[in-house]
Amino acid sequence: MIEADGGTAENPAGNPLPGNENRKRGRRLSKILSDIALDVERSRVSVADLFTAMGDRAFGALLLIFALPNVVPTPPGTSAITGAPLVFLAAQLMLGQSPWLPKIIANRSMAREDFAAIVLRISPWLARGERMLRPRLTFLVYPPVEYVTGLLCLILAIILALPVPLGNILPAVAICLFSFGILERDGLCILFGLLTFVLSLVVVAGVLFAIVKGFILLVSATFF
Structure with a gap:
């Protein structure tokens, strides 16, 4: 389970990364995540830990890290640690700002074993x-x-972040495609992300329409 962790990273996640760090290319993201997951000296992995490790990968890596867990089955409570960072980071990308996270988000953590289980599932696809x-x-x-x-x-x-049944997979896939495009400077991947974005809106709108229609029918059958 995910819970608040009072620990801090060596580079406080509440501070923006230098602007020139946002464009650097470093180790493969899959390698960075595997190193964290296999670090037996850690008992927990916090958002601040990931933020520090991703320093030279910036927006693309961070968005991808928080979106990928929503594509595959994950331990209970995972959405509590992924939703808010995605909103913050996407807003900063939209405004052209350097990435940062408030401490209330940066200090959230999960057991290293749970983190390792997630990395094990996503690593083949990521690589x-x-x-x-x-x-x-x-x-x-x-x-x-x-x-x-x-x-x-x-x-x-x-x-x-909305509690829409089956409404999180396609949005997460779209964010992953956008993230891959940013990470590898691949505009074609951005285009695929755009197509998935449109499909996500259509599917979520259909699900919401079905829920509302079902609720109306239930009320009608109960009271009329």
């Missing part, structure tokens, strides 16, 4: 994606188009 992507259509991954991507991710993050 495969890293191998397939490459820089192309790069005008789609830099401002001002990047700000539009941030707006779309913000909309998806809000939808993902």
